[in-house]
Amino acid sequence: MTKLYPLKFHPILIDKIWGGEKLSRYINKKSDSKELGESWEISTVPGDVSVVSNGRLKGTSLQELINQYPIEILGDHNFKRFGKEFPLLIKFIDAKRDLSIQLHPDDRLAKERHGSFGKTEMWYVMQADEGSNLIIGFNDKVDKDTYLYHLENKTLTSILNFDEVEEGSAYFIEAGRVHAIGAGVMLAEIQQTSDVTYRVYDWDRVDTNGNERELHNDIAIHAFKFDLKDDFRVEYGDSPNESNEMVSCPFFTTNFLPIQGELSRNNTYGSFIIYMCVNGEVEIITEDFRETISKGETILIPASVKDFNLISNNANLLEVYV
Template sequence: MKETLYPIKFTPILKDKIWGGNKLKNILNKNSNLPNVGESWEISDVEGDTSIVANGTLQGQSLKYLLESYQSDLIGEKNYKIFGDKFPLLIKFIDAKEDLSIQLHPNDELAKKRHNSFGKTEMWYVMQADDDANLIVGFNQEMDAKTYLHHLENKTLTSILNFDKVKAGDTYFIEVGRVHAIGAGVMLAEIQQTSDITYRVYDWDRVDDQGNARELHNDLAIDAFDFDMPNNFRVAYTKEQNVSNEMVSCPYFTTSYLEVTQTLLKENTHDSFMIYMCVEGEAEIITDQASEVIKKGETVLMPSAIKTFTIKSDNAKLLEVYV
């Protein structure tokens, strides 16, 4: 007999990165001996990096096992028809001690053809930023392939990029085909399609401990650019307490900002799982079967079969995600 579903936490998959730092360990309490923790994969169905349940009666089981065993009870009927036994989102916390590479992601069509993968539409919610920390998103002028390639070849690419100074709470929607990079000093939550396909176009001429430069993907990247995209990447959203304030809604996910200062009864009317990422404070999520405390830097998956639940807190800021 299958176990009854409940609010599920997974063991974070921590990634050592050339640009990573210590904020995920020091601020979000991620337990790791890695020297430069750049990413914490909170919920992942990426090949070779499948999340493992950390709590409750399903502890030790993989996300893949949950999908195969519970199907639409886990992710919703319409999602199961579309995605089958693949989880559609990859959920991360990221700490950039140094600038990430200048990069972009392919759309679904290109990613399918070249890598048998989904594309990688994503969004960022800035949790903490050092003074003068930047995100790079898009260009600072009208752009075409010829002008872009001229600057790339002449090592003047940074002169045409758009640098945005950021602070906690700033939110960005990064569509496929848009050039971008997380700047040094930024810690953020990232919600994206399940894909690990990134085209690096410039990596600040840095090398690793062995003196090797990281691989660039300029031949692949040039076809993946969308040079006609409007500069609509900054997300404006309301912050009304104790209601879900929609931030981003796209074909791949909907994310809302939810600041909880009392006890809320929540109804899942979306025919989808719901994910809560705690970006500040802590909250208790209570169902008929179980309750789970979620603290800053933690993530919980609410299976689709759980239609009503309570969130209780006097100080929590959550990102609420569904497909």
């Protein structure tokens, strides 16, 4: 069997009507586009499958590796749960303009309608212009009829919750929770593997041909969570060389991991581990391999890689596993 090692991938760069230039300016994504909206770091979404960029497996797709080494990549319990499907999609996002107001179906609805996972996700803000906002949930109790009234009368934003953000702000968004990334925000996104989005309002904007983007209100209404819950802001510690828990849910766990000096890790999670570097630079060293990631880069530690060291003068990582 090929001995696996920490895997980096070529980013999949995607232009969006709301995208900008921060991904190329701040985290070195190679693009001349002025509408670069997303960098998909780790993906097995059909048509957008990540390809290894380092080591002897360079040029191999992640799905090929999972097909060949499912337990070694995913871990035993993830293989039993997901088969040869990779359960997460990892992104960096730059919103030069407001994203549409949207939500995502849960696992049951997504499987029934789209043959897909649902989409529960979280955000970590890497940079935000002064006064930038995210929309998450409602600002008061809302039922279906109230929502539909405001949607019909183009007053939807009056009942939505706007949160002003800054670097380091973090949010957890359950499937069914209405949300939007506001203009001026660049963030890291961790989500279930799904590209299913129900767009309910797009600020009445049109493309260069004068066409509005498709809305999905007929099907979105069945996916909504209308309950008023103020539990989406993520509070977390920042103790150096410790995995400070941010989010733990059935779909993923994310920790905030500041590295100062050298940290020895033993993978006791029984899962692959993903590290997203959100600040600084860190070296990952195994018995026979070493790799470096810097701000805006991501690496996948296969489940079979049990022992490794992380070395940095001062880096911040998001540590993700299932």
